[in-house]
Amino acid sequence: MAIEAGTKKVHLPFPSVLLLGFLGGAFISIGYLLDIRVVASLPHEWGSFSAFLGAAVFPVGLMLILIAGGELLTGNMMAVSIACLAKRVNIAQLIKNWFWITISNFIGALFVAYCFGHLAELTTTGPYLDKTIASAQAKIEANPLAAICSAIGCNWLVGLAVWMSYGAEDIGGKILAIWFPIMAFVAIGFQHVVANMFVIPAAIFAGYFNWGDYFYNFIFVFIGNAIGGSVFVSAIYWLSYRRELALDSHSQIKGH
Template sequence: MSTQTPSQITESVIQAGVRKSSFDTLTLLILGFMAGAFIAMGFLLDIRVTAQLPHEWAGFGNFLGAAVFPVGLILTVLAGGELLTGNMMYMATALFSRKIGVAALVRNWIIVTIANFIGAVFIAYFFGHYLGLAEGAFLAKSVAVAKAKVNADFMHAFVSGIGCNWLVCLGIWLGLSSKEVVGKILGMWFPVMAFVAMGFQHVVANMFIVPLGIFVGEVTWAQYFGNAIPVFLGNVVGGAVFVGIPYTLALLRKQDSSAATQESASVAPSKAA
């Protein structure tokens, strides 16, 4: 069978959260660096594809950029990576299911955040800035996007973060529904394309685009951290509260109840005997 049911996907997410909690620090740092770099590459590709399109193609350009951005998540999932936004769903769902403790969740999120940041900034500096792939004719687009991110107030950034990771984690969820590579790619592509086209804020993607603006002197680190906090919190809500936990409540609670009923029924006759 090449597909998984929603209940099976929920079980897979919980098991993945438990497995991720057992990774040592070096593993999380290496895979976190890779994921941060992959997401940054997807964003850099978005800029390279769209920055020089004619103004009258703005709508199509927005879609075109959104269409290529998902390469970052596809690389992360298929090649291997530890992505903070995905782990917000995985770890929170495992915690909610009482399979891991709070300390395991916090440890994972802290290490992966640091590693994602290093990977994303590496691409921003060496590819975007040093090689100039996001500067020159592409600089205006890079700076405009970076400024748009940091100029959002706290609540707008927070709500935008919810919308982003709701869709990103649904992309991961749909990817888990298939056991075939093509199915996984298609499952991930549509939701991620949608979040980019709608302009939602992704904390790891912002680790690339905002430092890029900093390297050319158009944005400050204070602005970056002022944006990162609400987007981080919104991404947590989007991944945990709007994806992982609701499906666990809706699907596994029913299974647990049915299992308990069957166990009670099997015990009852023996008591009567």
Template structure:
């Protein structure tokens, strides 16, 4: 017996998961969303703690090393269990295309998960980043300020495009993890795509719910207005990457019936 699913089987599995997510009670989505936001923030926090002391002359090594540890966040989401907005930008649209849910179910899930993710990310930034002083002293303070400033000042269009690439890779990680039948396979499926997006420097809306407020709180020269605009751009791009480049693409290939010209 194979220890992994075929892409066509993954499509059916992901659509069924999307259906279940749309039916989940709001308070469970909020709790699981909080956990996912915290998990992703912890992944970003360990990235900063591991790479901040390396010199800029080793920028490529810093990116690779940060990418190597950041995936722990999504591993916790997928294996331990949590609700992550960016992954749901693939599963819910796929269920919608397959006519397993309506648009109301998608919006319902995204709304409560977004709120939970934001609360979880802010919790880690405030309690661990500031309260535990993990980001209040150099070189960690300087690093988080630089990261937050660069993200907040990235042009809006560039943020969207970067976020498309990010969630294309994140959703592929989730997609492949659904296809693995054992924990080792899920870890490998998650690690490579997430390492890639982090090393490239793509924009992830939930990760940025952590690093932008954390940077602001330790002195980054940015405003809440800039942060919100960045989040909006990252949300739009992440949604396109998850919905169009993953859910729609695989629905058309593996799930649409012959002669059916609709996608939702």
């Protein structure tokens, strides 16, 4: 399923790539916005339990992407990579897909950060501003090695969420497959390149930090997410099951 999904992704019409990529960035950002709105005004004494509550609602973003429809860079880092390992996709197609999904995810995330966060003032006032700034600052201040390692952990879990959702046969199964790994990465505090496309610009629009801070963070989180999805999920499962996956891929090609 993952190989087939990754193959389909690189053959989407270009307008669909841009539109679905916009939705992917927007949906993840809406999940993050929901997290902020739930957590920001909770008592400080609740400690890590408040982080769990925010993590519990964040997965709505990936649920919308995988059930309603959308393209997400971190998911493609897993799916397109394993399609490439199966020789259904070449490196040029992989790079092209990652590039345009990155751009369209960024546009979708900026839209939510500016329209809902800034213009609707959902991240610019009171405890919501404080939470947005604190979240962005924690990501920006991570040193490069910490950011890369954190991002590896993130997309190991996100890749697994997408991988398991492909095996679910109904919406309820997909929701369960998505919820646990995504809740885990958010509660742990791992860095997600598309989530960062929302929260750091939201803080910038509020007058904090600058675009240099954002792009410096982006480089290391992108690298870590790519390793997490393509190595820790795609490559490991490909090496473990390559004979079965290759036979399945070959039979699908013959069937067409």
